[in-house]
Amino acid sequence: MRHFMTLTAITLALATNLAACRDTSSKNPESLSPAEIADQTQPATDPADSDSRGFTANGRFRQSFKNSYPLEYACTTELCTPEFQKYPSRIETTQAASLPTDAQKKYYADYIQPALVNYYNSRKANSAKWLSQLEAKDADFANIKLSDDQLRILQTLNALQNSDKIPLMSLYWTGKFSQVDFQKAFAIYQHMGTWSYLQQMHPKLSLIEAAKMELDFIEKNLPRLSKIIGGANSLDANITEKIKASQALDLDEMEELSEYSISIHRLEHFLFGEGKAVIAELMKMSPLTPEMLYQIYSKKKLQTEHTKRMQTDLRDNCSDRYFQSINLYPQTEQLEKFKSLAEQTRESALSLISTQDPAYEKVKAIQFMYPPTSDKNSTSWLNALLSKAASIQEDTDGLEQLDSQSLYAKALIMTMFADYSKEENLCPKIPDEKISDKNAVAYGYVMVSWYSVRYPELGASIVAHEIGHSVYAYSNMSDVTKSCLKQKQASDNFTNEDFADLFSAKVSQNLAAKYQIPTGNMACALMDNLYPLNSRDTSDPHSTFLYRALQLNIANGKQIPASCQQLALRDNAAATNQCN
Structure with a gap:
């Protein structure tokens, strides 16, 4: 999905990210659009330039094709000239959409750019806090014994990340777990996004009422998860307020709510629900001892990652995609x-x-x-940037309050599972062409x-x-x-x-x-x-x-x-x- 995950001081976010790619092993029938095959049907190669994608005046292919593939060229031009004249090629359309109006450039400079700067600054402040906390409490880690709940969190995340490599987890994943309501709804959501998860979870309710049901589930279960982790970021406050006020969510807000809820469902299932027995069995088969965990923990890796994060300057490589999303969408x-x-x-x-x-x-x-409107694309990405920055700030503030045990647990999770590279490029969060x-x-x-x-x-x-x-x-x-x-x-x-x-x-x-x-x-x-x-x-x-x-x-x-x-x-x- 294209939006940011707001779930958690590391752990809850990972539950969705690590498990999301597990469901593609048994794809359901799906037919892609006619346009999805442009690079798969092997277009004729221009002998003059084997790598060329250049176009003639008709905006489609090179004149040299006429000599090399005369029948294909003649058939295509005679068959398709009316459409070639009426509709620009997709490449022409997307290139034109990258050119902003003066008003769009001003909006980007006044609102989007400051939000990007704020996001990058919040990441740097978060890394600075991590480095200072690690420096202050690292000496305690060798003697810390994690609680059973914290060990189950680690075992659960490891099982989710490696479900295809752990026979017991793989059997459960493809069997009983695949039939759990929220997992079946998630399988549909993977294909369709938007409001499909809410609709499948609560088919007899309106989307507003379905959102209320999921928020109620989140608010009932988040406190005990937060207690185990030592603090977990809440759902975006704006989304929560809109749900409680019975206001309709936009598509990005529905996706953020859905992914947040999916993560809570999964952790609740494996920590406290039916999947708890699977994790308990894994803990017996492959116990995580204090000695083993301390060997896994890597202060050097965390320091390297956070130092690199602090040195990363803002790279405005998303403006073309942003303007495309404004100018292409309806x-x-x-x-x-x-x-x-x-x-x-x-x-x-x-x-x-x-x-x-x-x-x-x-x-x-x-x-x-249906696709989002251009206005929704603009405001949703801006709101996502602001929300992500606020979430990072919440995590930064929480780090100050963590005791050595909770910080060690989170440091282990980051050592084992965190992938900072996914944070570097914000462009995937923007609807594309x-x-x-x-x-x-x-x-x-x-x-x-x-x-x-x-x-x-x-x-x-x-x-x-x-x-x-x-x-x-x-x-x-x-x-x-x-x-x-x-x-x-x-x-x-x-x-x-x-x-x-x-x-x-x-x-x-x-x-x-x-x-x-x-x-x-x-x-x-x-x-x-x-x-x-x-x-x-x-x-x-x-x-x-x-x-x-x-x-x-x-x-x-x-x-x-x-x-x-x-x-x-x-x-x-x-x-x-x-x-x-």
């Missing part, structure tokens, strides 16, 4: 308008599905998840990207494509179509994506007929280079952009350029066949 009015279009797209999709088909109810129940439309089929969510909202005619086609994955997964009336698509490529590797494209074309036709919404060839619009007709990457379920552009043209009943017919005869004669 305005509120633009987003609300697209939400109506997305529902019209769903309606048009449903009109193509029999009410007796299992896919009908699945499509009807799909929940769309990636086109992130996708369908988490198993969970009933479709995520909509900034690109779809920015270019609504294409966006409707992309949303229809994502809906098509649900139809593919659940329909019992589409076997003939699937068989036809498979035969065209002599492989079922691309059938799911090709089906979604075909479904998108049919939905687009309905939208044009009923709502007079023009249809565009999304594969052409998303094309940033010259592609072959046949895919060379069997690990990617997407056909090449050229193949997809041709299929969309055929499905929409448009004339096939002679160059494309020649290319098909050479490379795949079945490519021009029509499936219904």
Whole structure:
């Protein structure tokens, strides 16, 4: 996720960070956006410059391609010229978005830059405090015996970090733990982010009421965790106040609440809940003795890390990403308008599905998840910077109050688990330029990207494509179509994506007929280079952009350029066949 973790004077934050990557071993069905494959479908290589990504006047690929790949060049330009002329390439779009207005530059200078300076200063002050505390109390550490609770914290964090390497933990993780409510909700959250965790944890409640339930859980369990650790940062005060006042949280606040809550749930589960027995067994099998812990503890490592942290100057390498997030992402009015279009797209999709088909109810129940507005991007990153700085300051203030035992426990945690490199680059916290439309089929969510909202005619086609994955997964009336698509490529590797494209074309036709919404060839619009007709990457379920552009043209009943017919005869004669 892109935002900051506010959880804890080290320990609670680690619970989420260390465990987050464990859930990818059993991915659920998910289809990424058509745009996700630009670098995976192996575009033709310019013989004049094998590393070149330069463009001609059409903004897509070099003129020299015309001589080296004449049929691909001719087919692509004849097929896609209308989209090339109407829509800028994605690279052109993102480059233009990096150029700020004078007002945006002023806002950055007046608000963002001071917040960045404050964040870096708070990190330096925190490191200075750590160094002074270590110097003052290090001599006591060799004789300290940690409490059973502190040992369980260390054992728990070690088990979470190495769940795939510890047989007992691995068995529990993939078995009983995977069925715990909050862990199942977290699996969905990993795919979709935003409010998906709250919605899955409390499906019958509004998001406001769900947030209250999670805050109540946090406030009941944080005190005893804090007591063990020797102090733990609370949830951001602004978020807490908004929840208690029954105010809606923005997307970043919901994600911060969700990740904070997930960490509390996990620690509570393994320290006091059902997972406690697993940790107890691990403590018997591999006890953490005082001698072993003191050997693990490294004052030198901590001093090196904190000294380096203090010497790190502010590096303003995020301004381009920041301005992109402001200029690429939609305005509120633009987003609300697209939400109506997305529902019209769903309606048009449903009109193509029999009410007796299992896919009908699945499509009807799909929940769309929309990108944040540009204003939200700006304020949320600023608030995240301020929140993170305040959290670090809270930790700094707390260090002064820690006794030697608690400081030693936290120093051990930092020695064993802390990764300061994740703090160095703040850019990942800013929404980026990636086109992130996708369908988490198993969970009933479709995520909509900034690109779809920015270019609504294409966006409707992309949303229809994502809906098509649900139809593919659940329909019992589409076997003939699937068989036809498979035969065209002599492989079922691309059938799911090709089906979604075909479904998108049919939905687009309905939208044009009923709502007079023009249809565009999304594969052409998303094309940033010259592609072959046949895919060379069997690990990617997407056909090449050229193949997809041709299929969309055929499905929409448009004339096939002679160059494309020649290319098909050479490379795949079945490519021009029509499936219904």
